[in-house]
Amino acid sequence: MEMKNQIHLLDCIDGMEMMDAGSVDLIVTSPPYNIGLSYSVYDDTLTRSEYLDWMGEIAGAASRILSDEGSFFLNIGGTPKDPWIPIDVAMEFRKRGYILQNMIHWIKSIAIPRSDIGSYNQNISGDISVGHFKPINSKRYHNDCHEFIFHFTKTGTVPIDKLAIGVPYQDKSNIGRWKQATADRRDRGNTWFIPYETIQEKRPHPAVFPIGLPDLCIRDHGIDRCRLVLDPFMGIGSTAIACIRLGIDYIGFEIDASYREIASDHIQREMRRRGDPGPAEDSLLNRVV
Numbered sequence: 001m002e003m004k005n006q007i008h009l010l011d012c013i014d015g016m017e018m019m020d021a022g023s024v025d026l027i028v029t030s031p032p033y034n035i036g037l038s039y040s041v042y043d044d045t046l047t048r049s050e051y052l053d054w055m056g057e058i059a060g061a062a063s064r065i066l067s068d069e070g071s072f073f074l075n076i077g078g079t080p081k082d083p084w085i086p087i088d089v090a091m092e093f094r095k096r097g098y099i100l101q102n103m104i105h106w107i108k109s110i111a112i113p114r115s116d117i118g119s120y121n122q123n124i125s126g127d128i129s130v131g132h133f134k135p136i137n138s139k140r141y142h143n144d145c146h147e148f149i150f151h152f153t154k155t156g157t158v159p160i161d162k163l164a165i166g167v168p169y170q171d172k173s174n175i176g177r178w179k180q181a182t183a184d185r186r187d188r189g190n191t192w193f194i195p196y197e198t199i200q201e202k203r204p205h206p207a208v209f210p211i212g213l214p215d216l217c218i219r220d221h222g223i224d225r226c227r228l229v230l231d232p233f234m235g236i237g238s239t240a241i242a243c244i245r246l247g248i249d250y251i252g253f254e255i256d257a258s259y260r261e262i263a264s265d266h267i268q269r270e271m272r273r274r275g276d277p278g279p280a281e282d283s284l285l286n287r288v289v
């Protein structure tokens, strides 16, 4: 059965079982964090051990379909009260044989006082405070301004295309000074500042990631080595939109028909924006149930 470029209304473990072994080069996803969010169908209040067992099953099913040179970028965060969630989940992946090749921090908000920038950068004239900042009412905890993006691979030796997501040197005198610095582009490192897009209307989903997140993961893995991207928890389609923009095939699973409907609207809108009428709605929302 042709599954590509569709979001299937399916439990992701069932969906992954329908896919061929080794057929996916890149998995980018953000599962539920088990923090009691109000999804419209999914119940985000499992016991910790039920949740971790489930995450282990996801890791196992994904390992079968991930190619040997593939990457699994797992975005997950905790809460100020329960910061172990992402670490516990990463341990489940470790038990299933994955190697944590890169541990990336998704920085949602950052403050840099001008005085810490130093004198070499004259372009920055004032304090910087950028990104999404949701105040919390607590005497104990700092605001949670980051999440993890765990980059798992099967061997720990998968080459990545670092400079595809590289950044220009702030201090241009570095170009040519170091042997490897032949152009005005350096490794971005493992702290990725990715702001949310500002949305004015009511939030259609309680836990989306910005399209910039899957976009960076895909380009970091390397577009040329990416036949097919899977997002087993597709939500309202952020990974699908990133794939369409980069011209890469994707497969998504989502158990909530209303989120899948919104994803379909987003995909249709993206196709129209690109001057492509896109596939008929029926073929996009393949009704495999």
Ligand SMILES: C[S@@+](CC[C@H](N)C(=O)[O-])C[C@H]1O[C@@H](n2cnc3c(N)ncnc32)[C@H](O)[C@@H]1O
Pocket (backbone or CB within 6 Å): 010, 011, 012, 013, 029, 030, 031, 032, 033, 039, 041, 042, 205, 207, 208, 209, 210, 232, 233, 234, 235, 236, 237, 238, 239, 253, 254, 255, 256, 259
């Ligand atoms: C954190 S959200 C992902 C949001 C997505 N990254 C986006 O930007 O829209 C997790 C999603 O997983 C879905 N979900 C929960 N259990 C699932 C399962 N067993 N199979 C597939 N999807 C599931 C939820 O309905 C929710 O939309």
